[in-house]
Amino acid sequence: MSELNPSRDDFAALLDESFSSGHSGEGQVVRGIITAIEKDMAIIDVGLKVEGRVPLKEFGAKAKDGQLKVGDRVEVYVERIENALGEAMLSRDKARREESWVKLEEKFNRGERVEGVIFNQVKGGFTVDLDGAVAFLPRSQVDIRPIRDVTPLMHNPQPFEILKMDRRRGNIVVSRRTVLEESRAEQRSEIVQNLEEGQVVEGVVKNITDYGAFVDLGGIDGLLHVTDMAWRRVNHPTEILNIGQTVKVQIIRINQETHRISLGMKQLESDPWSDIGTKFPIGKKITGTVTNITDYGAFVELEPGIEGLIHVSEMSWTKKNVHPGKILSTSQQVDVVVLEVDPAKRRISLGLKQTLENPWQAFQANHPVGSQVEGEVKNKTEFGLFIGLDGDVDGMVHLSDLDWNRPGEQVIEEYQRGQMVKAQVLDVDIDKERISLGIKQLQRTAATAGEAGGELRKNAVVTCEVTAIKDGGLEVRLVDTGLDSFIRRGDLSRDRDEQRPERFTVGQKVDARVIAWDKKTRKVQVSIKALEIAEEKEAVAQYGSTDSGASLGDILGAALKGRN
Numbered sequence: 001m002s003e004l005n006p007s008r009d010d011f012a013a014l015l016d017e018s019f020s021s022g023h024s025g026e027g028q029v030v031r032g033i034i035t036a037i038e039k040d041m042a043i044i045d046v047g048l049k050v051e052g053r054v055p056l057k058e059f060g061a062k063a064k065d066g067q068l069k070v071g072d073r074v075e076v077y078v079e080r081i082e083n084a085l086g087e088a089m090l091s092r093d094k095a096r097r098e099e100s101w102v103k104l105e106e107k108f109n110r111g112e113r114v115e116g117v118i119f120n121q122v123k124g125g126f127t128v129d130l131d132g133a134v135a136f137l138p139r140s141q142v143d144i145r146p147i148r149d150v151t152p153l154m155h156n157p158q159p160f161e162i163l164k165m166d167r168r169r170g171n172i173v174v175s176r177r178t179v180l181e182e183s184r185a186e187q188r189s190e191i192v193q194n195l196e197e198g199q200v201v202e203g204v205v206k207n208i209t210d211y212g213a214f215v216d217l218g219g220i221d222g223l224l225h226v227t228d229m230a231w232r233r234v235n236h237p238t239e240i241l242n243i244g245q246t247v248k249v250q251i252i253r254i255n256q257e258t259h260r261i262s263l264g265m266k267q268l269e270s271d272p273w274s275d276i277g278t279k280f281p282i283g284k285k286i287t288g289t290v291t292n293i294t295d296y297g298a299f300v301e302l303e304p305g306i307e308g309l310i311h312v313s314e315m316s317w318t319k320k321n322v323h324p325g326k327i328l329s330t331s332q333q334v335d336v337v338v339l340e341v342d343p344a345k346r347r348i349s350l351g352l353k354q355t356l357e358n359p360w361q362a363f364q365a366n367h368p369v370g371s372q373v374e375g376e377v378k379n380k381t382e383f384g385l386f387i388g389l390d391g392d393v394d395g396m397v398h399l400s401d402l403d404w405n406r407p408g409e410q411v412i413e414e415y416q417r418g419q420m421v422k423a424q425v426l427d428v429d430i431d432k433e434r435i436s437l438g439i440k441q442l443q444r445t446a447a448t449a450g451e452a453g454g455e456l457r458k459n460a461v462v463t464c465e466v467t468a469i470k471d472g473g474l475e476v477r478l479v480d481t482g483l484d485s486f487i488r489r490g491d492l493s494r495d496r497d498e499q500r501p502e503r504f505t506v507g508q509k510v511d512a513r514v515i516a517w518d519k520k521t522r523k524v525q526v527s528i529k530a531l532e533i534a535e536e537k538e539a540v541a542q543y544g545s546t547d548s549g550a551s552l553g554d555i556l557g558a559a560l561k562g563r564n
Contacts (some may be wrong), residue, residue, distance in 0.1 A: 020302035020505050034072045042068065044076060052076070101167060108162045115178060118154045126150065128160060128174055135160070135172035144180050172377065190218045190257045196259070200268065205245045213237045215249060215263055222261035224249060229267045231273075231305025233291050272305035274347055280306075280338045280348060285355060290332045298324045300336055300350055308348030310336060315352045317433075318392045327352075330447065359391035363435065364428040370520050375416065375432050377419045385415055386407065387423060387437060395435035397423055404440045404482050426521050441522060456481065456524060460514045461531060469501050476526070479509065483524050487512065491527035494536075499529075 001259040032046035047342060055077060102468070116128040125138040129507045137160070142150060160174040165444070180205075195217070203222065212225040224247075226234050230510060234240060241247070255264040280286065280302065288300035288308070297311040313320075315327050320528065340349040367373055374396070384398040385524035399408025415421065423437035445480050456462075464485070466478035473488040491512075492499045504510070513531035517524050 008371060024516075030078055031073055034068065034070050034074060036070060037068070039423055044074065046076060046078065050504055052078075063119050063349060065489060072255045097134075100131045104133055104162065104172065104510050105129060105165060105167070108165050113159045113161055114429060115157050115176070116160050116174065117157055118150070119255065120202070121150070126154075130160075130172065130174070133172060135162075135174045137174050137176065141175035141177045144177055144184065168273065180485060185259075188220045191218065191263070192254060192256065192259050195251055195254060197254055199251045200248060201251065202246060202248050203263075205241050205243050205247060206302050208237050208241060208243060210236065213241050215247060217261070220259065220261065220282075222249070222263040224263040224265065228252065228262075228264035228266055231269065231271065233299065233307055235292075266305075272303065273343055276348070277341055278304075280308075280341060282338050284338045285335060286338065287333060288350075290328050290330055290334055293325050293328060293330060295323065298328050300334060302348070308336070308338070308349070308350040310350045310352050314339065314350070314354070317353045317356065358430065359393045360428060360430045360433055360435070363389065363391050363393055367425050367428075369425050371425050372422060372436070374422045375427060377415055377417050380412060380415065380417065385412065385421075385439075387421060389435065393433075393435060395423070395425075395437040397437045397439050399437035400484070401426065401436075401440055403502065404443060438521070456483075456514060456517050458514055458517050459534070462514060464505050464510055464512050464526060466506050466508045466510065469506060470503060471501065474501055476510070476512075476525065478526075481524075483522065485526050487525050487526060487528060491515075491529045494529050494532040 030046045032044040032052075034042050035045050035051060036043040037056070040056050042056055043051050044054055047492075054074075089331050096238050104114060105342045116130040116135065118126050120127040122136075125136055126142070128135045128137050136469055141163075142153070158176065160171060160176055161178045163175050163178075164171070164173040166172075168458050201217055203217045205213050206216045206221060207214040210226075212223055212229075214221045216225050224241075226237050226403045229237065229240055247265065248268065249263040249265055250267045251261060252267065255261075259304050286302055288302045290298050291301045291307060292299040295312075297309050297315070299307050299309055301307050310324075310328075315324060316322065319327065334352065334353045336350040336352055337354040338348065339351045339354070340347075341347075372397070373387075373389055375389045377385055378388045378394060379386040384396055384402070386394045386396055389395050399412060402408045402411040421439065422442060423439050424441040425435070426438045426441070427436040428434075429436075453504050462481075463479045464487075465479055466474050467484070468475035470488075471488055473492065475484070475486055489499050489501060492501065492504075508530060511531060512526035512528045513534060515525050515527045515530050
């Protein structure tokens, strides 16, 4: 196109070339010669039967500067060979686009960047002029981060990467973001090479999230996680950081592959856990602040950077199934006792109930064994009754301690929840947090009447009635007192072959010897074997001192005969 004013022979050769190409004309880019310039139109002969007109503005700056002249060779696109005016419809713009498509496809196939100019905004993005070809730039591909104002980027030549091309549909999609990311990756790689783990650097807080803050280290961002901001608990990074703030941080970790950098601030301060054992010895009582409450307990800050956990089981002596939030509240000042310290795991176990009086100790001091108490029936179970007592503690009346004569399963049906009852304290186990009560011990029955006439004594001989036969022995009732007892298999006879519960029958009366008697709980233990051994000793002592020469069998026979 730089050749101007060709000779007649050149013009003829050009026409021959045009016709010899065999093009049909329409839909193709052809070369033509400007034969005339009239006002704002250029008359172009492309070797067809008719000439065509192309607006000068389609030739761009060359037409404005007056450099376009008659005889210049130009490439144009033939839209139609002949229109209603008898002229060929030509387009310089479409020719430029066709030429650009060829060049763009070559660069696209080679993965090369292209240069373009953002010139208009459309729905979902922008249009880009790629030297005549129009491409679409999605809004998400403009920059690495969303930008509000794209005006400074428009009408300025800049590099793009072609993401997709479809010549049949005339679609080209480009990205500016990928170009920036590649450049940034190169810069990040160079910066990362100059950083080392453990290095202390300064940075500017660029962004804050719920889990931490991103700090600009001069071209590359590092993550300062919320757990590495301070030794104490930080609920949200905004408690100690602001966007734009300059901070001193230490590089904790560098991932050379992903270029991710982890930062820390607390690492620049001394570790408060280093001498934790001497600060908080086990058993020490200390005041702290509740910082967080969970389903399993409450965290208490003992000093900046040091927190301990009050497990839900250590919050109250009596409230076992209550959510910690109903006992404590966040920011509350509370007294606790150090229960356990684990410096390796950075854990301190605290107790809240240990600062309060043990209600079972208090109950034992105020209600010793044998004393009488009164309370409300809280619950009925297959084991017995639970009675509410002073100090918000419960005591249990076992089925066997409800009545002297009737089965507990029958007697318990006479009691209802909410009913006030009186009972006697039988036992208090502080470690197991148990209080045993008895109701029958307060009843004026034949047992207590018998007690008034004659107290049971150890080694006394009593008559028992078999009430049940078990594998392990016999359940019996003392005939004179009505007390229940159990004779173990080993106490059924002196002779091991006779230690068989099945040789007895329900209702059978047998004699036995009292081997244990608890006056307070009125529990008695008897043994047939102990009676037989005692009788043998007595017989030997009585008959064995004579010189009659009687055998041991004769002596025992005589003793048993005298007993019967």
